[in-house]
Amino acid sequence: VIPGWFSEMSPMWPGEAHSLKVEKVLFQGKSDYQDVIVFQSATYGKVLVLDGVIQLTERDECAYQEMITHLPLCSIPNPKKVLVIGGGDGGVLREVARHPTVEHIDMCEIDKMVVDVSKQFFPDVAIGYEDPRVNLVIGDGVAFLKNAAEGSYDAVIVDSSDPIGPAKELFEKPFFQSVARALRPGGVVCTQAESLWLHMDIIEDIVSNCREIFKGSVNYAWTSVPTYPSGVIGFMLCSTEGPEVDFKHPLNPIDESSSKSNGPLKFYNAEIHSAAFCLPSFAKKVIESK
Ligand SMILES: NCCCCCc1nc2ccccc2[nH]1
Numbered sequence: 001v002i003p004g005w006f007s008e009m010s011p012m013w014p015g016e017a018h019s020l021k022v023e024k025v026l027f028q029g030k031s032d033y034q035d036v037i038v039f040q041s042a043t044y045g046k047v048l049v050l051d052g053v054i055q056l057t058e059r060d061e062c063a064y065q066e067m068i069t070h071l072p073l074c075s076i077p078n079p080k081k082v083l084v085i086g087g088g089d090g091g092v093l094r095e096v097a098r099h100p101t102v103e104h105i106d107m108c109e110i111d112k113m114v115v116d117v118s119k120q121f122f123p124d125v126a127i128g129y130e131d132p133r134v135n136l137v138i139g140d141g142v143a144f145l146k147n148a149a150e151g152s153y154d155a156v157i158v159d160s161s162d163p164i165g166p167a168k169e170l171f172e173k174p175f176f177q178s179v180a181r182a183l184r185p186g187g188v189v190c191t192q193a194e195s196l197w198l199h200m201d202i203i204e205d206i207v208s209n210c211r212e213i214f215k216g217s218v219n220y221a222w223t224s225v226p227t228y229p230s231g232v233i234g235f236m237l238c239s240t241e242g243p244e245v246d247f248k249h250p251l252n253p254i255d256e257s258s259s260k261s262n263g264p265l266k267f268y269n270a271e272i273h274s275a276a277f278c279l280p281s282f283a284k285k286v287i288e289s290k
Pocket residue numbers: 053054055087159160161162192193194195198228229230232233
């Protein structure tokens with residue numbers, strides 16, 4: 001990455017590239033799993049890049065972290081035990097920590113370099129690691145879930161990168177089956193589920209697998225994140241058989257007063273929670289017919 005412009009090219013979005021003006025490269029490394037870069041951008045704060053793909057920027061990470069966390073946790077009455085797969089930057093932990101009913105948070109991140117780099121360059125994101133309820137395991141989420149006891153968690157959040165690279169298996173059927181097994185009846189899972197502008201084929205497969213595996217409700221939600229190609233990213237919200245979960249109408253929407261320890265909510269609110277499940281017709285056709 002040379003000072004000038006960083007252009008994000010990936011087979012995940014052929015024929016297009018989102019570019020950010022680079023002020024200074026702050027870190028370049030290669031972990032056991034991927035290339036890691038941190039740069040200071042001109043207008044989006046610091047930026048974390050894994051294998052050439054933007055994972056977060058200081059300016060808009062709130063949208064993704066708040067939505068991927070509060071969509072599931074505000075949909076069930078009393079989240080106590082939460083598992084985070086991926087999310088090494090710590091942003092999801094920061095958001096989970098806002099829920100007073102949560103007693104324990106397990107986190108399984110495969111790449112220690114992502115944790116260390118986030119603590120060094122993104123302290124307002126990595127603040128999530130300071131919560132005493134957090135138990136961090138550096139390892140493969142697939143193996144972690146295989147060893148998890150049945151019905152261990154109220155909620156699982158899969159904050160993965162994309163199905164190209166270390167996160168590939170987190171998009172496959174066996175992994176979803178292991179998540180369903182680890183959830184209690186009526187438990188919920190929320191996964192990073194790509195862009196409906198770019199990845200309807202991937203989403204179609206994910207929805208089919210989820211409908212087979214999760215016998216509660218299965219919904220797709222989406223939100224705006226300006227530094228993700230196509231400007232949007234989505235989430236699969238699924239619940240296991242058991243107490244009914246209505247994802248579209250938050251039971252206990254987290255609000256401003258929830259907990260200021262990790263700073264104010266910048267994006268999530270009850271209205272945007274419900275709105276996130278409203279889909280354009282071309283996506284409804286695919287997602288609601290599966
Ligand atoms: N925690 C990582 C979130 C996802 C980062 C990688 C990424 N960037 C994307 C842009 C559009 C659609 C899916 C995407 N996936």
